[in-house]
Amino acid sequence: MNRSRTRFLATPYIIWVIGFTVIPLMFIVSKSLTDENGSLTLANLLAIFDPLHRKALVISVLLAFLSTVICILIAYPLAIILRGSRLTDKNLILFILILPMWMNFILRILALQLLISNNGIINNMLGHFGLPPLAIINTPAAIVLGMVYDYLPYMILPVLNSVLAIPQDVIEAAQDLGSDKKHVITRIIIPLSLGGVGSGITMVFVPSMTEFVIANILGGGKIQLLGNIIEQEFTVTRNWNLGSGLSVTLMAFVLITSLIFGRGTEDTATGITL
Amino acid sequence: MKMSRILGKIYVGLILIFLYAPILVLIVLSFNSSRSRVVWGGFTLKWYGSLLKSTTIMNALWTTFLLAVLSALISTVLGLFGALGIYSMKKRSYRIMLFGTKIPMLNADIVTGIALMLWFVRFLPLGFGSILLAHVTFNIPYVILCILPKLRTMDIYQYEAALDLGAGSPYAFFHILIPQILPGILSGFLMAVTLSMDDFVITYFTKGAGINTLSTLIYGEIRKGIKPEMYALSTVLFFIVLVLLILVNLPYDRFFMTAGTGSVREVEHEK
Numbered sequence: 430m431n432r433s434r435t436r437f438l439a440t441p442y443i444i445w446v447i448g449f450t451v452i453p454l455m456f457i458v459s460k461s462l463t464d465e466n467g468s469l470t471l472a473n474l475l476a477i478f479d480p481l482h483r484k485a486l487v488i489s490v491l492l493a494f495l496s497t498v499i500c501i502l503i504a505y506p507l508a509i510i511l512r513g514s515r516l517t518d519k520n521l522i523l524f525i526l527i528l529p530m531w532m533n534f535i536l537r538i539l540a541l542q543l544l545i546s547n548n549g550i551i552n553n554m555l556g557h558f559g560l561p562p563l564a565i566i567n568t569p570a571a572i573v574l575g576m577v578y579d580y581l582p583y584m585i586l587p588v589l590n591s592v593l594a595i596p597q598d599v600i601e602a603a604q605d606l607g608s609d610k611k612h613v614i615t616r617i618i619i620p621l622s623l624g625g626v627g628s629g630i631t632m633v634f635v636p637s638m639t640e641f642v643i644a645n646i647l648g649g650g651k652i653q654l655l656g657n658i659i660e661q662e663f664t665v666t667r668n669w670n671l672g673s674g675l676s677v678t679l680m681a682f683v684l685i686t687s688l689i690f691g692r693g694t695e696d697t698a699t700g701i702t703l
Numbered sequence: 704m705k706m707s708r709i710l711g712k713i714y715v716g717l718i719l720i721f722l723y724a725p726i727l728v729l730i731v732l733s734f735n736s737s738r739s740r741v742v743w744g745g746f747t748l749k750w751y752g753s754l755l756k757s758t759t760i761m762n763a764l765w766t767t768f769l770l771a772v773l774s775a776l777i778s779t780v781l782g783l784f785g786a787l788g789i790y791s792m793k794k795r796s797y798r799i800m801l802f803g804t805k806i807p808m809l810n811a812d813i814v815t816g817i818a819l820m821l822w823f824v825r826f827l828p829l830g831f832g833s834i835l836l837a838h839v840t841f842n843i844p845y846v847i848l849c850i851l852p853k854l855r856t857m858d859i860y861q862y863e864a865a866l867d868l869g870a871g872s873p874y875a876f877f878h879i880l881i882p883q884i885l886p887g888i889l890s891g892f893l894m895a896v897t898l899s900m901d902d903f904v905i906t907y908f909t910k911g912a913g914i915n916t917l918s919t920l921i922y923g924e925i926r927k928g929i930k931p932e933m934y935a936l937s938t939v940l941f942f943i944v945l946v947l948l949i950l951v952n953l954p955y956d957r958f959f960m961t962a963g964t965g966s967v968r969e970v971e972h973e974k
Contacts, residue, residue, distance in 0.1 A: 439788020439800065442781050442843065446803045449840040453818035454806070460821055507718060510711040524948060529722050531944040532729065535903060535921045536937050539929060540725035540732075543740055550728065550741075578721065631809070639811035642903065646925065656813055663817060663908070672817065680814045687809045 460673035473674025482658060482675065489654040490682070492569060493638035496576035500584035500633050501626060503577070507585060508592035509618060522589065526582040538575055538646050545571060545647075567649035575643040580636060584629040591625030592618060630690040635683050655679055726941070733934035740928075750935040757932050763920040764936065766831070767900060770916065774838035775895035781839070782846030782891060789847070790854045804844045815841060816908030829911025837909040838899045845898060846891035853887030 461473045476482055511522065529537065544550050545566050552562040565571045595618060603617050641656035648654075655675065662672030733751070737744025754760060789800045807815055819840065823833045861883070865875040881888075903918035910919060921933060 435791040436788050436796075438784040439792070442785030442788065442847075443800070445781060445785075445840070445843065446800075449819065449822075449836060450803065450806050453815075453822040456821045457814065457818040503718065506714060510714060514708075514711065525719070526722070528945065528948065529726055530897075530901065532726050532937055532941050533918060533921060534901065535918060535925075536729055536929070536933065537725045539921075539925070540728040543728055544724060548741060553741075578725070581718075581722070635809070635811060639813050641813065642922070659813060659817070663820075669821070673821070676814045676817050679811060683811050683814070684809065 457673045458677055460670055461677040464670055473671050474678060476671055476674050477678045481653075482655070485653050485655045485658050486678075486682075488569070488652065489638050489656065492573055492576065492654070493634050493640075495573050496580065496637045497584075497630055497634045499573065499577050500581050500629065501588070503581060504584045504588040504629065505592075505619075508589040508622070509614065511589060512592050512595075512618075519593070523586070526585055530582065534579060535642060535646075538579065538643055541575055541578055542566065542646055545574070566647065567651055569648070569652055571647040572644050572652060572654075575647045576633075576637045576640065579643065580633040583632040583636075587625035587628040587632070588622060589625075591622035595621045627690045631687045634686055634690070638686075639679060639683065729934050730938050730941070732931065733938040735931070738931060750931040751939070754932040754935045754939075757930070759915070759920065760917075760930070760932055760936060763915045763917050766914060767916040767918075770831075770834060770838055771896045771899040774835055774842055774899045775892050777835075778839045778842035778846050778895050779888060779892045782843045783850060783888060785843065786847045786850040786854060790851065804847050806844075807841050808844045808848075812841075812902075812904035813908075816905040819905070820908045823909060829909060830914055833909045833911065834906055834914070834916070837905050838902065841902070841905060842895035842898055845894045849891035849894060850884055850887040853884040857883040 462469060462471070464470045464472065477486060542549075545563060546552075547562065547564065547566055549566070555562055565574065599621070600613055600617055603613055608616065638654075639656050641654060641660045644652055644654045644657055656679075659672050659675050659679065662668050662675065732740060734746050734748070735744055736747035736749065785804075789797060789804075792800060816837070819833075819837050820829070823829060823836070827833050827836075857880075862875050862879045865879045866872065870878070901918075902916075903922065906916050907919055907922065910916070915923070917936075921929065924930065924933070
């Protein structure tokens with residue numbers, strides 16, 4: 430292939446990246462650096478230190494962190510169980526995990542709300558058995574539940590992938606050398622699958638942190654995440670400059686997260702791919 | 704040993720219940736003759752009938768389909784040529800292009816949506832056109848990352864041999880090169896359709912008034928209460944997808960298993 434000529438095939442795509450990725454980002458940054466009259470200011474970027482915004486940022490990071498940790502804690506045992514079972518038909522597992530994503534996610538979150546609300550389905554069932562009702566709707570716990578529900582597949586898939594990719598020989602060698610079950614998990618399986626966890630963390634933490642729909646539905650509008658505040662600046666308050674300033678701050682957080690977890694794991698990734 | 708197997712099965716079962724319970728609720732609600740969402744009023748098929756007469760839902764469905772297919776087609780063509788170009792680049796420009804490609808994947812949807820909206824309002828009325836541009840923008844990176852690994856593992860000498868033996872370059876392109884990377888192109892296209900149909904946040908910010916996809920229509924209805932026809936529609940779509948996925952046997956497994964950022968890393972390592 431004539432490589433110097435083929436290179437120009439990317440021209441339309443390069444124009445697209447500049448026109449619809451680079452320029453819009455420059456726009457949002459320039460909006461965040463100006464006030465309504467167009468004069469330069471840092472106020473929109475510093476607005477994150479305003480008590481209301483700071484509180485939203487702290488809650489967003491905290492809830493996203495919790496959701497990510499819970500997803501890891503659910504995904505690991507599942508991956509290890511599936512590795513040990515005869516159910517290793519990956520296409521089938523994949524099918525089961527991806528299928529729910531085809532039901533509109535807002536509808537699924539609304540269904541979750543029906544399940545956990547105070548007079549919802551779960552509480553009705555608990556009542557039948559004379560058990561105390563569950564009171565988590567409109568609390569941060571409900572939001573975390575929603576995030577875990579929505580993003581769990583994005584953690585399971587990469588973790589499962591890297592756990593299944595560990596060669597059986599490595600594990601048998603460890604066992605021959607005297608490792609017990611626990612030792613195999615902590616010293617072999619977990620270190621060799623950190624690369625998958627890295628991708629999983631980025632794919633769960635970033636959307637959880639920037640989410641506003643789940644918080645609206647399951648938090649009952651009482652808990653404001655940074656995403657909710659930004660959305661309101663654009664749709665209700667209509668202060669686009671402030672909204673852009675907060676978005677740029679959020680973007681900085683997101684990029685830092687993906688740099689830490691997306692890149693840093695490159696060395697720990699085993700290079701074992703399926 | 705027996706005990707741990709049983710515990711393992713229970714664990715997998717609980718996760719399946721967690722993932723599928725809300726879906727079961729939606730399917731049951733679509734057959735509930737009471738408009739209430741908590742009371743069972745008996746079995747009915749009437750929502751499926753009135754679904755066809757609801758012009759708002761049918762319009763949103765049509766918009767969603769049209770957007771998904773058009774944006775997937777455009778992004779597959781642009782992405783295919785983009786991937787071919789990037790594939791032949793030298794190391795430095797290759798890395799720069801991969802970074803540019805990853806921006807919309809790594810960035811938060813809300814930031815992408817707002818940035819595009821701020822830019823579109825300068826020169827374009829918000830509507831179908833602006834949503835289409837936005838969807839193509841977030842689809843292309845996934846298409847490229849589906850095609851690029853296939854290009855890197857294909858046998859380029861077959862293509863060169865075809866040229867040496869007198870094939871014209873269009874002939875060699877369509878008969879030798881394309882068949883080798885076809886699985887990547889197809890999974891890219893399917894990914895694009897899936898992402899476009901599933902998107903809410905970016906559509907929400909770039910759509911303007913007077914046009915709705917299914918997602919934005921549902922979001923707008925939350926306060927007033929979701930129309931039961933919507934449950935009927937999502938049940939129908941769910942079963943259509945179920946059947947389709949069984950029939951096509953998931954050609955896009957490769958992408959999901961390496962899960963986005965993972966495959967980028969793989970591509971970078973090889974270079």
